[in-house]
Amino acid sequence: MAYRYDEQSTPPAAEQVTDVAITRFEHVFEVDPRLMAEHVTQQTFPNWDTLRIVRSRTDHLAWMHAHWCTTVVSGEELLAELDAE
Amino acid sequence: MTVTESLAQHVVDSLVAELAPVLGDEHVLTSKTARWNRARVPAPFPVHRWSERVPDLVVLPASTEEVAHVVRVANKYSVAIVPRDGGTGLTDGAVPERRGIVVDVKRMNQIHEIDLENGTCTVGVGINMLKLNEVLGKHGFIYPDDPASYPCSLIGGRIGTSGWSLVGSRYGHSRDLVLSFDMVLPTGETITVGDGGGQKLTKSSSGYQLKHLFMGHQGTLGIATRATLKLFPKPEAEFSPFWAFADYETAYRAVGALPRAGVATFAGAVLFDEWKVDYLRRDDEAYIPQPSSVKALVCAVAYGNEDEVRAGGRRLMRIARDLGARYLGDEISEGDWAARHDRYATPLHGRTRNGQVAPMSWHCEDAAINYTRLPAVRVAWHGILDRLRRDYDVFDDWGMFAYTSGNTGLDYLTEIDVGIWEQELDDRAWAAWVDAKREIAAVSLAHGGSISACHGSCREGEVDLVPEELGGAYEVMLKIKRALDPNNVMNPGKYGLDRAYRTEDS
Numbered sequence: 166m167a168y169r170y171d172e173q174s175t176p177p178a179a180e181q182v183t184d185v186a187i188t189r190f191e192h193v194f195e196v197d198p199r200l201m202a203e204h205v206t207q208q209t210f211p212n213w214d215t216l217r218i219v220r221s222r223t224d225h226l227a228w229m230h231a232h233w234c235t236t237v238v239s240g241e242e243l244l245a246e247l248d249a250e
Numbered sequence: 251m252t253v254t255e256s257l258a259q260h261v262v263d264s265l266v267a268e269l270a271p272v273l274g275d276e277h278v279l280t281s282k283t284a285r286w287n288r289a290r291v292p293a294p295f296p297v298h299r300w301s302e303r304v305p306d307l308v309v310l311p312a313s314t315e316e317v318a319h320v321v322r323v324a325n326k327y328s329v330a331i332v333p334r335d336g337g338t339g340l341t342d343g344a345v346p347e348r349r350g351i352v353v354d355v356k357r358m359n360q361i362h363e364i365d366l367e368n369g370t371c372t373v374g375v376g377i378n379m380l381k382l383n384e385v386l387g388k389h390g391f392i393y394p395d396d397p398a399s400y401p402c403s404l405i406g407g408r409i410g411t412s413g414w415s416l417v418g419s420r421y422g423h424s425r426d427l428v429l430s431f432d433m434v435l436p437t438g439e440t441i442t443v444g445d446g447g448g449q450k451l452t453k454s455s456s457g458y459q460l461k462h463l464f465m466g467h468q469g470t471l472g473i474a475t476r477a478t479l480k481l482f483p484k485p486e487a488e489f490s491p492f493w494a495f496a497d498y499e500t501a502y503r504a505v506g507a508l509p510r511a512g513v514a515t516f517a518g519a520v521l522f523d524e525w526k527v528d529y530l531r532r533d534d535e536a537y538i539p540q541p542s543s544v545k546a547l548v549c550a551v552a553y554g555n556e557d558e559v560r561a562g563g564r565r566l567m568r569i570a571r572d573l574g575a576r577y578l579g580d581e582i583s584e585g586d587w588a589a590r591h592d593r594y595a596t597p598l599h600g601r602t603r604n605g606q607v608a609p610m611s612w613h614c615e616d617a618a619i620n621y622t623r624l625p626a627v628r629v630a631w632h633g634i635l636d637r638l639r640r641d642y643d644v645f646d647d648w649g650m651f652a653y654t655s656g657n658t659g660l661d662y663l664t665e666i667d668v669g670i671w672e673q674e675l676d677d678r679a680w681a682a683w684v685d686a687k688r689e690i691a692a693v694s695l696a697h698g699g700s701i702s703a704c705h706g707s708c709r710e711g712e713v714d715l716v717p718e719e720l721g722g723a724y725e726v727m728l729k730i731k732r733a734l735d736p737n738n739v740m741n742p743g744k745y746g747l748d749r750a751y752r753t754e755d756s
């Protein structure tokens with residue numbers, strides 16, 4: 166079972182983003198582990214499972230848009246039009 | 251908190267003997283899991299006293315006739331009945347405070363008719379809006395009732411609570427979208443209520459308008475079983491910009507200006523205050539990287555035909571830009587809006603005073619507040635939470651929203667989100683929480699608002715102020731309750747309605 170391999174459960178080095186958050190994967194934020202020391206402790210997690218959860222969330226949000234409508238209008242496009250006036 | 255003893259076993263046996271032949275043995279449940287899992291709703295409650303709210307049995311009827319049978323049996327034995335739909339409400343409507351029989355309606359989840367010509371559908375109340383819309387979407391329709399519990403709440407609960415919808419500024423709320431429904435009264439008779447006698451009418455002037463009476467009663471006036479709903483064309487397009495502001499006051503002006511712009515596709519606008527931004531900076535991937543200059547947020551949403559959404563969206567963007575807002579970009583805007591349909595999936599944890607993460611349940615106190623009163627209510631509510639948090643390190647202030655209830659910016663669903671470490675609650679902490687809820691409700695009334703725009707107001711604390719809010723209308727509520735439910739079997743203990751049965755001597 167791949168999830169038992171240590172290297173898959175060893176995340177990349179953390180980069181401090183704010184005083185309460187770190188990042189190990191691009192655009193994926195975690196609570197600073199120092200804040201999860203007393204009441205809730207962090208679990209060992211396979212890297213691929215972290216990324217799978219993040220991607221699943223993205224899939225879910227895309228599904229929700231399609232559920233409600235056909236097209237999502239871009240605010241960036243509208244703002245560019247306004248700025249060009 | 252009133253504690254009711256469980257029914258004697260011989261009474262439970264008698265109830266089962268009367269119910270099982272009609273509902274089927276497998277639909278009359280007495281197991282511990284069946285009963286304990288239907289003892290609470292997502293809102294925090296005193297976990298240490300869970301056992302005091304466990305029903306004596308659970309039934310799963312499949313038809314209006316079966317529901318009526320259950321109600322008649324309950325009257326015969328003077329046993330409480332509690333309707334339960336999705337169990338997602340935030341004011342304890344589905345909590346069996348007096349035990350008795352929980353009527354779980356989830357088997358009544360059929361789509362009986364889709365009327366493509368008139369644009370209606372008729373469903374059992376056990377169906378969920380998301381699942382219904384998966385079917386309606388194939389026909390180019392949508393039923394746009396959109397609570398934060400959209401994937402898990404049910405039509406019947408929306409009727410019982412008179413639900414509030416995220417896109418209600420465009421399409422209306424549950425009371426506007428439910429055209430008519432079959433209702434089993436507390437004595438077992440069945441009526442159909444809607445506008446007049448027709449089941450598919452949006453406006454009638456015939457007779458008393460009873461539909462509103464039988465919506466939002468939190469299960470105290472009967473059980474809806476089958477409903478006819480108003481459908482809309484499925485929108486071609488959606489627009490959901492999120493903007494950052496450097497101060498609350500400017501964001502406040504924006505959330506007032508957006509609905510007043512008169513954009514026909516406008517479906518809602520939300521103001522997130524400084525406390526909410528601080529909360530999002532802790533845990534929300536969209537806001538953790540935001541600069542410290544961001545002090546408040548506003549979002550707007552529009553639905554409709556693409557050309558109309560684009561034209562209206564341009565106007566909304568101009569309003570925000572002219573007020574100095576910074577657009578947060580398509581990725582954050584689209585992702586955050588999509589997530590709002592499904593807030594019950596939010597990971598729930600908060601912070602103790604020293605910043606440590608602790609498991610916390612989400613609760614929100616809500617109110618209906620006029621636009622001009624929003625800033626003052628915000629300050630008063632946070633003050634209440636600050637005192638509570640200082641005294642008990644099991645509460646966390648997760649900030650406030652103000653959300654348009656309509657399309658003119660008149661009044662706003664106003665919420666303060668509170669993290670509660672349920673496992674650490676004891677009687678003292680719970681009593682302090684109830685006191686805080688009462689104070690929060692009192693602030694709403696002092697500012698000319700209503701205790702609730704969305705959830706209902708029958709939980710401990712705020713319920714004490716309902717007579718003050720409604721005045722003489724509350725006395726009419728008592729008379730109606732006693733007239734329709736002479737044995738006080740239908741969800742007793744809610745809204746203080748027990749006082750309808752008090753005699754001079756008692």
